Amino acid sequence: MMAIPLNFLIRVIGIFSIIGLTRYFSEISFISLFVSFSLGHYALGYLYSKKQILTAIRRPETYGVTLLILLTCLLTVHYRFPDIVLYFGLHCVLTEVYWLNKTYTAQSCLTVSRFLLNFSVYLFILRQEKVPSMVPGSFWAFGLVLSIFYFIITLKRNLPSLKHYKNETLDICLFEAAGMIPVILSLFFRIRFGDVIFYHVIMWIFIPLTQTPRMNLRDIFRYGFLTACITGGFLLLTPLGGNCFRIPILKLNTAVILWGYVHITSSLMLSSFNPQWILRWFSPMRIYQPGRTP
DSSP states (O other), rough: OOOOOHHHHHHHHHHHHHHHHHHHOOHHHHHHHHHHHHHHHHHHHHTTHHHHHHHHHHGGGHHHHHHHHHEEEEEEEHHHHHHHEEEEEHHHHHHHHHHHHOOOOOGGGGGHHHHHHHHHHHHTTTSSSSTGSSHHHHHHHHHHHHHHHHHHHHHHHHHHHHHHHHHHHHHHHHHHHTTTHHHHHTSSSSOOOHHHHHHHHHHHHHHHGHHHSOOOOOHHHHHHHHHHHHHHHHTTTGGGGGGGGGOHHHHHHHHHHHHHHHHHHHHHHOOOOHHHHHHTTTTTHHHHOTOOOO
16 A cells, blocks of 8 residues: 655645745735744744753763854854855755655665755755856756756666665655756746745644654644744734834844854754764764654
8 A cells, every 4th residue: 555655745735835825925924924934943943952952051071062063153143154045055955855864764875866956956946046146057957957867867776675665765756856846936936045944944844743753642732832832922023913022024034044044053963864974973962852853
């Protein structure tokens, strides 16, 4: 019996959610939702990382790593370097590649090809952003075509070892095929950096529900309640939510970027969706159940 390609469905939900939001909401409403969901994503991530954070505070052997991460956070925020589009792209692609790797361990043979494919898709659809636009769009198009062929060749080469994992392989193939939707759309409409961040945040609402061990009903209810409350709280700061404290929306938008640097950098220490060499480096921190941190 064929299993439901759950990870593919989550990616499709993420993509079409952004399409629907940009189509049916005004610009100010879209930005309000973008800000509230993004800041809520950051806050929820730290809330679910409390075990790792407390470990960093209590265990002397983690002080060096913690100070390094804190210093890097401060430097990236102050200098806004690396470029946020490239920095977030690395974070987003690593998340999507290693999320599926943790779900389907037998598919790790596709890691390099999937990373190159997803990063090529990312750079192609954002080719009009400041830093990617410094390179001709034809270069990103050529890189995308090469990465597609490399993924297909790698998949074909490893099919004999994947023959007992047909459902998993199908899910991954459909997942990567779904990435072609924004590629095609980018030929007709400009896809903005904020659209991709919002897509990532929406996907992360569902990703924790797919991890092993699975959440029970109590955990799901608590997770949903916290997500709604935290996101709703940030929404109150925006024009769509009443702008309770009269904070300009541009400042809130800037806060998403600045806290994005902190979120991306700290995820190297707190997230399980990273290459093994990073996980080994931060291994003193890893006393929690992997995959449960948004």
